[in-house]
Amino acid sequence: MNGSQYIWILSGNLLKNVAVNKKAVQSSQGHSFGDAGKAVDGIKDGRFIKQSCTITKEESNPWWRVDLETVYKITAVTITNSDGFPDRLDGAEIWIGSSDETNDNKNIRCAAISHIPGDQTVYFPCSFGEGRYVTVLLPGEQRILTLCEVEVFSADYAYPLPNVALKGEATQSSTFSFAAASKAIDGRRNTIYSNGFCSHTAGNEADPWWKVDLRRTHIVTSVKITNRGDCCAERLDGAEIRIGNSLENNGNNNPRCASISHITAGKTITFHCDGGSMEGRFVNVIIPGNRKILTLCEVEVYAAPAVEPLLNVALQKPATQSTFFLLEIASNAVSGCKSGLSLEGCCSTTLLQYYPYWRVDLLAMHKISAVTIINRQDGNHLWLQGAEIKIRNTLSSLGFTLHTCGTVPKVVDSREHTFHCGDVEGRYVTVTIPKLWQILSLCEVQVFASPTVPEVITPSLPTPPPPPSVGKLLGGRNVMVVGERLCWSDALFFCRRHHWDLLRLRSLEEQREVEQLLITSPFPLTHHVWLGLRRYIMGDRWFWMSGESMKFKHWRRDTAPHRYASPCGGMAGGEPYLWGDRPCGEHLSFICQSGAEVGAQRVQFYSFNKATSQAT
Known part of the structure; x- marks a missing residue:
């Protein structure tokens, strides 16, 4: 090394998907081709018409489970959603344990799924548990569970949870x-x-x-x-x-x-x-x-x-390669196509050359947890053999840091390869074969990461006018009724972005004042309005998303909805203004609050869904 021109770091590990082709079961089967085994067949194709996805009947609390046959140290789980029914997975939870009983108290919740876009894969880090069974549970009544692929990655280097x-x-x-x-x-x-x-x-x-x-x-x-x-x-x-x-x-x-x-x-x-x-x-x-x-x-x-789930940040980002063969250009490998078939426009291929490479620009520095490469499924799969995944912060020849995340094994015997990259920071992900006279071909590169700096957003349209709202001072907080109609998670993010959180009610007096606020609203409201009410998925307990305790309650029939109800809660918009569960995807008006008690810690909640509203 000459001076400090660059730093080279070996930081990756090849992960093993221990769920592929293992025995899977589900609570019911809603279609002849929707059996549980479709989620562990090794095919991450989210196109429902390809019949590679599971489907249950419409029922209460549908579930899907894979038996890994032995106990593994689990470092991550990925879920691929269906393109035709992307909202079906909203609110599902991933559980890991050594028991096939859903409510076993030794089971560990890896993650809650707020939303996964259609035909996309999300990476859930959960390197804090051991288990034989991985379960996806969808709480609520009249729900249908659809999964297009579930991957469970184990690693020998995982360590026991610390004290x-x-x-x-x-x-x-x-x-x-x-x-x-x-x-x-x-x-x-x-x-x-x-x-x-x-x-x-x-x-x-x-x-x-x-x-x-x-x-x-x-x-x-x-x-x-x-x-x-x-x-x-x-x-x-x-x-x-x-x-x-x-x-x-x-x-x-x-x-x-x-x-x-x-x-x-x-x-x-x-x-x-x-x-x-x-x-x-x-x-x-x-x-x-x-x-x-x-x-x-x-x-x-x-x-x-607690960690957040990670999207594939390489999707549709600018890609280049050293040379290209016919129409197999670099952008094919970040198109979202996961079939591994060149005829479907999924693959990029170079010419025979010295040191061929392919590269994607993430457009900003990211903390990269894992990289997945999908290989060709129509022949010539050896054109990925020996490829190295490298991550760097700049393309400049001076002052760059270079991480090697992993190397594709010499014997390419699997459909895809996933590498754990140890949360290294970088902007460019390169796949290269460091040998003479090679052809490089790959059919999708997924980079699961989170931005290390805020993304630069260029405004293209004028800022829309704010939604209609009316408010008052309540117990030292500004309470705002918002006329825009959003699903529960979008309402939560709206309140956290513009105020503090969805409303929490502390007493009957506050309940009555809010009722009066609804009565005098100058704009029409929905039949129910969202509050910051949320239920623990595996039990009957409800809590406030603001992190404050639930002393006062105003449930229908004086009883909180049971564990088979929807986990999202609101208040009736008219007499007698009782609380109850509502389908999380229902578009309702909602109430925000400006702050919480000193020391309150808001409950973390993540969603990849873009906010949508309905006109009032």
Whole structure:
């Protein structure tokens, strides 16, 4: 190397799709060609007319599951959606576990699917679990589940989940003597209190609590509690573990993960949350009741940071290659065609030459997690043999960083190859064969990544006028009724972009004031309006997307909708203004709020769907 002209880094790993051709089952079969095995046949063709997709009957909570036959360390799952019915997958969840029971509390939720565009593939990082079964569950009534391909990638280099509490910050309701809250996350399971490694609240306190702030939202799979060993083991009886993103009541109003009936003196017990893994930044242990003492000798939280699903950012981006053969030009490999057939215009091919290459410009720096290359399926598949995937930040010969994400094996025996790139940053992805007299041919390149800097958007049309709205001050917040009609997820993003979040109601008084606001609206509203109500997919619990606790409730029949209902909630637009579940894709008016309580952490939600509205 001469000076600092460039840096060369080997950073990738070839991933193995352990789901291909494995046994798959589903809750029902809605068409003769829509059997469960179509989602693991190795064909990522999202065109429904090609009959390579699964389909269930219309039913409550349809599901699909693949048996990997053994337990794997899973690093990612990809889902390819159908072009004809792209909205069917909205709201589905991906679960991983060693049990084929849907509600097993040891199952781990890899991701929630807000939306996947038709005939596109989305990459879901979930390198925090082991399992034999991967399940896609679609909650709600009268739903149809369609999947065109499910890929499950394992990697030998995956590591067990870390105890993220070690890097957290602990607090408690009070402190006795030297037994600070931090003693419960010092990494020591020393159970003798006098040795100085246990936390301890002051004596005879009402509802004593202990909390660890994980500093960012995590997917928590298990919590380990070590009890005091020298006395008083019964003090922990009846304690509750709570996990969430809200700091209301010091986090003690967050959803309950599990209850502690009893832990033997000096022992450590592992708790899995009811219904599977839970998402949150704060983990609390609280003992309800008067005259209580809370002592913890160690709290371990095994979790992974919550991550967003990744789109194929190479789709339709500018592509070039060293030479081209007939009509097999570079742009064919980023056209979205995944059949691997040249006659369908899917493949790019160079001439016979020295060091042939193909390159895509992502137009901005990205953090690249994985690259998938689809090989030819009409012969000449060896023209990809030995190709290397390289990522670089600039095309300049000076000051560039070059990462090698992976190399296609010499024996090309699979339809496609996926490489884990370790979240390296770069703008250009190049596929090259570093040999003399070679032909390079490939039929689709997918780059799963997130932008490292905001994309530059050139305005082309005048900004449309804002939708009709009316508002008032409510409990220190500005509350705004919006007349535009959007689906639930689009309404959420509208409120988060222009205000703070969809509305959360704290009391009957606030409910009545909002009812009056709806009555006096100067513009027509829909029969229901969206609120920030959302249900946990694997259970009956509802929560506010603003991260605040749900103390006040106003459900129909005084009962929250059960787990078979839609996970999106709103309020009736007329008497008696009761809350209820509504289909998430329904276009309704909605109510935004300008802010939340101090310390509230909004629940993360992702969607790749472009907002659409209906005229009022």
